[in-house]
Amino acid sequence: MLDVALLGCGGMMPIPGRFLTSLLLRLNGRFLMIDCGECTQVTLKMLGWGVKNIDCICITHVHADHISGLPGLLLTIGNSGRVEPLKMIGPKGLREVVKSLCVIAPELPFDVEIIEITDDTKDIKINDFKVNVLKGNHNILCYGYKIEVPRKGKFDVKKAKTLNIPVNYWSLLQNEETITHDGQNYTPDMVMGEERPGIKIGYMTDTRPLETMIEFFKDSDLFIGEGIYGDDEKIHKAKEYHHSTFSETATIAKNANVKKLWLTHYSPSLTEPEEYLHVAQEIFQNTELGFDGKTTIIPFPEI
Amino acid sequence: MLDVALLGCGGMMPIPGRFLTSLLLRLNGRFLMIDCGECTQVTLKMLGWGVKNIDCICITHVHADHISGLPGLLLTIGNSGRVEPLKMIGPKGLREVVKSLCVIAPELPFDVEIIEITDDTKDIKINDFKVNVLKGNHNILCYGYKIEVPRKGKFDVKKAKTLNIPVNYWSLLQNEETITHDGQNYTPDMVMGEERPGIKIGYMTDTRPLETMIEFFKDSDLFIGEGIYGDDEKIHKAKEYHHSTFSETATIAKNANVKKLWLTHYSPSLTEPEEYLHVAQEIFQNTELGFDGKTTIIPFPEI
Numbered sequence: 001m002l003d004v005a006l007l008g009c010g011g012m013m014p015i016p017g018r019f020l021t022s023l024l025l026r027l028n029g030r031f032l033m034i035d036c037g038e039c040t041q042v043t044l045k046m047l048g049w050g051v052k053n054i055d056c057i058c059i060t061h062v063h064a065d066h067i068s069g070l071p072g073l074l075l076t077i078g079n080s081g082r083v084e085p086l087k088m089i090g091p092k093g094l095r096e097v098v099k100s101l102c103v104i105a106p107e108l109p110f111d112v113e114i115i116e117i118t119d120d121t122k123d124i125k126i127n128d129f130k131v132n133v134l135k136g137n138h139n140i141l142c143y144g145y146k147i148e149v150p151r152k153g154k155f156d157v158k159k160a161k162t163l164n165i166p167v168n169y170w171s172l173l174q175n176e177e178t179i180t181h182d183g184q185n186y187t188p189d190m191v192m193g194e195e196r197p198g199i200k201i202g203y204m205t206d207t208r209p210l211e212t213m214i215e216f217f218k219d220s221d222l223f224i225g226e227g228i229y230g231d232d233e234k235i236h237k238a239k240e241y242h243h244s245t246f247s248e249t250a251t252i253a254k255n256a257n258v259k260k261l262w263l264t265h266y267s268p269s270l271t272e273p274e275e276y277l278h279v280a281q282e283i284f285q286n287t288e289l290g291f292d293g294k295t296t297i298i299p300f301p302e303i
Numbered sequence: 304m305l306d307v308a309l310l311g312c313g314g315m316m317p318i319p320g321r322f323l324t325s326l327l328l329r330l331n332g333r334f335l336m337i338d339c340g341e342c343t344q345v346t347l348k349m350l351g352w353g354v355k356n357i358d359c360i361c362i363t364h365v366h367a368d369h370i371s372g373l374p375g376l377l378l379t380i381g382n383s384g385r386v387e388p389l390k391m392i393g394p395k396g397l398r399e400v401v402k403s404l405c406v407i408a409p410e411l412p413f414d415v416e417i418i419e420i421t422d423d424t425k426d427i428k429i430n431d432f433k434v435n436v437l438k439g440n441h442n443i444l445c446y447g448y449k450i451e452v453p454r455k456g457k458f459d460v461k462k463a464k465t466l467n468i469p470v471n472y473w474s475l476l477q478n479e480e481t482i483t484h485d486g487q488n489y490t491p492d493m494v495m496g497e498e499r500p501g502i503k504i505g506y507m508t509d510t511r512p513l514e515t516m517i518e519f520f521k522d523s524d525l526f527i528g529e530g531i532y533g534d535d536e537k538i539h540k541a542k543e544y545h546h547s548t549f550s551e552t553a554t555i556a557k558n559a560n561v562k563k564l565w566l567t568h569y570s571p572s573l574t575e576p577e578e579y580l581h582v583a584q585e586i587f588q589n590t591e592l593g594f595d596g597k598t599t600i601i602p603f604p605e606i
Contacts (some may be wrong), residue, residue, distance in 0.1 A: 013379045014342065016349045020375075038375045039317065039342045046319045064374050064407040072323075072341045072371045076316045100406035103399070104367040 002027050002149055002199050002298045004222060007043040009264040009290040011205075011228060011243075012065055014039045019292050020065045021265050023203055023224060024049070027149060030127045033057045034145055034203050040069035041076055043292050052080040056126040059090030061142035061206060062097045070098065071105040078108045085111040087126060089133075091141040092116045117143060134216045136207030138242040144204025146216060151300055153193030160191045197301045202258065205265040208239065209248040213256065220258040221298050224290065225249035227263030230276020246276050250283035264290035305330050305452055305502050305601045307525060310346040312567040312593040314508075314531060314546075315368055317342045322595050323368045324568050326506055326527060327352070330452060333430045336360045337448055337506050343372035344379055346595050355383040359429040362393030364445035364509060365400045373401065374408040381411045388414040390429060392436075394444040395419045420446060437519045439510030441545040447507025449519060454603055456496030463494045500604045505561065508568040511542065512551040516559065523561040524601050527593065528552035530566030533579020546570075549579050553586035567593035 003026040008019035020037020024044070031054040033040075044051060054077060060066055077086065088098060095114040102108070115124065117133050124131040129147050136142040155174050165186050169179045179186040202217035205226040217223050228243035229235075238245050244252075246263060253261035261284055266273055273289050280287040306329035311322035323340020327347070334357040336343075347354060357380060363369055380389065391401060398417040405411070418427065420436050427434040432450050439445040458477050468489050472482045482489040505520035508529040520526050531546035532538075541548050547555075549566060556564035564587055569576055576592050583590040 012382070013348075013375065014345050016345055019342075019345075038372065039322075039345065042317050042319055042322075042342065045316075062407060064378055067407060068371075068375045069341065071367050072316065075367055079315070097406050100403040103403035104365060104370060 001300065002201070003049075004201065004296050004298060005043075005047055005049070006224065006262065006264060006290045006292065006294045007033075007040050007047075008037050008292055009266060009294075010037070010065070010268065010292075011265040012268055015268055017292065018266065018268075019043055020068065021205065022069065023264075024054075025129070025147060025201065027128055029053060030055050032126055032129050032131075032147060034147075035060055035066040035205075036069045036073055037065045038068040041073050044073075046293060047295070050080065051077045052082045054086065055084075056087040056089065056129075056131075058131065058145050059088065059094055060136075060144070060204070061091055061138060061140055062093060063140065063206070066206075067097065067101070071101045071103075074102065074108055074112070075105045078105070078110065082110050085113050087113050087115060089115045089117065089124060089131060091143060092118075093141070132216075134204065134210075134212060136204060137210055138206045138208075142206050144202065144207065144213065144216070146220070147201045147203070149199040149300075151196040151198040153195050156191050156193055163190060165191065196303055199298050199300060201298070202256075206243060208242055209244050209252050213252050215256075217252070217256040217258060220256065222260050222262065222296070223253050223256065223258040224262045224264055225252060226265045227273065227276075227280070227289075228265060228267050228270070230270055230273055230279055232279065246280040246287075247283055250280035250287055253287065254284040259286065261287045262290040262294070263287065304603065305504070306352075307504065307599050307601060308346075308350055308352070309527065309565065309567060309593045309595065309597040310336075310343050310350075311340050311595055312569060312597075313340070313368070313571065313595075314568040315571055318571055320595065321569065321571075322346055323371065324508060325372065326567075327357075328432070328450060328504065330431055332356060333358050335429055335432050335434075335450060337450075338363055338369040338508075339372045339376055340368045341371040344376050347376075349596060350598070353383065354380045355385045357389065358387075359390040359392065359432075359434075361434065361448050362391065362397055363439075363447070363507070364394055364441060364443055365396060366443065366509070369509070370400065370404070374404045374406075377405065377408045377411055377415070381408070381413065385413050388416050390416045390418060392418045392420065392427060392434060394446060395421075396444070435519075437507065437513075437515060439507060440513055441509045441511075445509050447505065447510065447516065447519070449523070450504045450506070452502040452603075454499040454501040456498050459494050459496055466493060468494065499606055502601050502603060504601070505559075509546060511545055512547050512555050516555050518559075520555070520559040520561060523559065525563050525565065525599070526556050526559065526561040527565045527567055528555060529568045530576065530579075530583070530592075531568060531570050531573070533573055533576055533582055535582065549583040549590075550586055553583035553590055556590065557587040562589065564590045565593040565597070566590065 007022035019039035310325035322342035
């Protein structure tokens with residue numbers, strides 16, 4: 001079961017009721033964040049989930065509206081008593097940007113470990129999350145993120161009994177350890193069923209729509225995508241600044257067969273996203289508007 | 304007539320309803336800001352005064368809660384179409400900090416001119432404001448600001464007529480220019496009365512109370528001072544972290560004979576400042592609690 005919280009849904013500048021872009025995922029009490037715009041920690045505080053267990057912050061790109069909340073948040077995490085390292089994932093150059101921003105967060109009680117994305121970046125494991133990235137088409141290097149929660153197969157009690165594996169080893173086998181007992185090796189595959197379907201979340205903003213997104217986000221349980229403008233007539237502005245409109249993102253959602261779409265990263269000029277929701281829904285019915293503090297719980301699929 | 308707006312009244316971290324520390328002064332359509340914590344521009348947007356005419360940002364010290372909103376605000380000012388240079392005043396080291404933070408605001412359409420305070424810093428003129436600074440007692444170099452609006456004397460029409468100064472020169476003399484007419488020099492002092500009392504605002508947070516504050520802020524129309532804790536029993540924490548309590552700041556306000564005190568820079572642990580207002584008012588009756596978006600208009604004194 002995965003908790004999802006959209007902390008900020010605004011682009012460019014924070015405005016009343018619409019802070020800058022950030023998403024938070026919570027799984028088994030540990031957090032993964034994507035982007036950290038100004039005011040992120042205000043919604044976080046409102047949510048009441050705490051900050052100490054934020055183990056990883058993924059950055060789509062280093063435009064200010066996606067990272068300006070970072071030094072303040074790192075300080076707050078430091079004040080929460082965290083001492084374990086915190087990972088950050090993002091485009092080439094991220095290390096230098098984080099270092100610069102931390103001029104006002106100089107004495108953190110934990111290390112920040114930076115992973116700069118390369119062409120070989122694949123399947124980064126963060127706790128029980130599996131992170132993959134897709135290059136976008138923006139005016140600086142920008143990535144979308146696919147966060148998966150794989151789910152192991154079921155433990156086959158019958159088989160374990162047949163093989164005479166002592167009960168106290170069962171949980172070790174479930175945790176992918178190999179056991180030697182009475183000169184006999186027991187491996188997880190002997191008692192674990194096939195991997196079951198997990199959870200898949202997609203997040204991508206600040207890009208023109210791309211064919212590659214369709215395969216990458218295929219069948220996601222939730223896709224959080226860009227809605228810089230609702231009005232189709234603003235397509236030329238979306239093109240000029242390398243963003244995506246409601247219609248364009250809804251088309252990606254439809255073609256990728258995602259279960260649900262949340263629109264986010266609204267232009268400050270888009271004062272009433274509600275007026276244009278129907279534009280997206282006519283293309284992809286299961287579209288919802290993101291808003292600061294919007295949460296949902298995504299269960300593992302029933303099988 | 305001076306407009307004053309407290310944009311953020313929180314210390315340490317921004318929380319719902321209490322953004323980080325910032326004050327804005329508006330005079331004749333031009334702005335001077337003191338401190339720029341995270342979310343400053345959200346209150347600014349709510350206020351609706353615009354951002355283009357922010358000509359100077361004074362920084363008390365470079366702790367994150369006083370400057371974390373800077374890169375975002377500079378970008379927003381840039382998007383407003385400003386091209387005139389913007390001044391910043393602050394402690395030694397400010398230039399380096401601003402440069403580092405601007406890694407995410409790399410292409411501003413205006414110059415940022417930094418004035419680092421030295422022992423000789425005195426009477427900095429920013430439009431019609433006169434800025435002076437006082438060193439505080441914090442755990443890093445920190446300054447309080449006194450912002451004055453001097454007021455010229457009255458133009459003496461009778462004297463100007465007696466001296467036969469042509470009417471079209473009157474406004475030039477009022478603007479402190481010297482006129483030569485028919486071989487005769489006319490200087491402002493010939494027709495301008497004595498300087499009249501102006502407006503004086505004091506702003507100082509993140510310091511232990513100091514004797515020097517009393518003289519420096521003497522007779523201010525408004526003093527905005529620190530209320531990190533309301534409860535006198537937390538004095539040891541205020542001492543440990545170099546801050547001031549409600550009582551301590553109220554004592555300064557009383558001894559400096561200011562007209563009004565606004566408390567600000569509350570600890571996030573001080574969830575209900577209202578509960579302790581009486582503590583300050585018992586020392587200095589004319590104490591008010593600051594809150595985000597609190598505004599007042601200060602007229603020139605009647606004479």
